[in-house]
Amino acid sequence: MIINSQFDSGNIKVLRADAPDDIQLSINKDAQSEFYQWFHFKLHTQAFVNHRIHINDLAKSAYPDGWKDYQAVASYDRDEWFRVDSSFDGDTLSIDFTPEHSSIYFAYFAPYSYERHLDLIADAQMSFDCKHELLGHTLDGRELNLLIVGDAANVKNKIWITARQHPGESMAQWLVEGLLRRLLNEDDGTAKTLLQDNVFYIVPNMNPDGSVRGHLRTNAVGTNLNREWAAPSLEKSPEVFHVLNKMQETGVDLFLDIHGDEALPYNFVAGTEGNPNYNARIAELESAFKQSLMACTPEFQDTYGYDKDSPGKANMTVACNAVGHRFDCLSYTLEMPFKDNADLPDVSYGWSPIRCQQLGEDLLIAIRAVSENLR
Known part of the structure; x- marks a missing residue:
């Protein structure tokens, strides 16, 4: 698996990505600021395998209440952005997803490049x-x-x-x-x-x-x-x-x-x-x-x-x-x-x-x- 965010509006920090059912991530802060909440990254992996992606340390994010009942967005073609099953435990957002293709983008909301x-x-x-x-x-x-x-x-x-x-x-x-x-x-x-x-x-x-x-x-x-x-x-x-x-x-x-x-x-x-x-x-x-x-x-x-x-x-x-x-x-x-x-x-x-x-x-x-x- 490869996780990349080196592109327009990309933002993620990889803590651990050794197994598809235990991907651990966090969000980088805005430059010279304590704000953080936006994420946008690309996952290269094996299709038709269930993945569990965990975005951590969200209790201290800019708006912790924003994660309650929130569903992340994903896209294969960067044109159609659909919602994926997500849950929040007070500090970690967990995304449960089985990709149909080998690469997929995830974001906080549909990016506007x-x-x-x-x-x-x-x-x-x-x-x-x-x-x-x-x-x-x-x-x-x-x-x-x-x-x-x-x-x-x-x-x-x-x-x-x-x-x-x-x-x-x-x-x-x-x-x-x-x-x-x-x-x-x-x-x-x-x-x-x-x-x-x-x-x-x-x-x-x-x-x-x-x-x-x-x-x-x-x-x-x-x-x-x-x-x-x-x-x-x-x-x-x-x-x-x-x-x-x-x-x-x-x-x-x-x-x-x-x-x-x-x-x-x-x-x-x-x-x-x-x-x-x-x-x-x-x-x-x-x-x-x-x-x-x-x-x-x-x-x-x-x-x-x-x-x-x-x-x-x-x-x-x-x-x-x-x-x-x-x-x-x-x-x-x-x-x-x-x-x-x-x-x-x-x-x-x-x-x-x-x-x-x-x-x-x-x-x-x-x-x-x-x-x-x-x-």
Whole structure:
């Protein structure tokens, strides 16, 4: 048996791999950080032999509750990712699986590769309605890409969408791919109507360094980007620094920051009710957005989510709160599960890239529902 993770977003440490029924692994921490939870590795072995893979030391991982009722994903072709039987005893995740081929990939969630990211940017810029802008570079020298969809006229609403501040939350970029696919479809009535009065600024991957390095939550130097929005710097968080500068240049009328949640098996949003300038106008827009999204897809709900912040007690280093406050706009963090949507469970695939993409398409309906009242 050979276990390898020396590829895009790979992360695993082999403790012992002498017998297929006793493979012992652990997860490497993010660079210069204590966070760890993302894994992605390839197993070369004998087909049709039962394997027991144990990933250890998870009681001290970033989100231990995320392993309860969690099922790992696997793929033979790196295209179709299916769930495999997994169990958690409080410290060790055990995967019980009999491969049908001699090599198979395992991951925390379906990876979204950097090559696919580059393809997404290149393909999108070919659309008549889309322009690519290079905002700057990361600490590892990768591009920070912005897609501008629509005519950036001053009279139009400025809708900003960022994804994957936390690189292990790959479902965020799968969602953006679906949203872009519909938004750039010239035959889609919702997209055409939206682009009459709105321009979209979309950052499909806020953290390409962490994505390639196989990090869960941080960039190349261990910075959690979603705690940098009060005072970003070129030394620690150039990704946020460049995006916030561009936001200041364009203005923001609606902001959606796309994430994944390790523990909660639901799709939900978190708003800015704790912001000092939160008011009835923002509250009404929040309600209209949620009601519209619930009406168009059963994948979204508003029963389960994070506890609401008390008035004036929001963490202003978080993107949703910081942008909402600075630009006095509707601002949401949208969370998707690593596990499955408990309201619509799928034993074979769980929450999957296809479902992420569809939710991205459905988001345009909710955006349209509030766009006329953003200002």
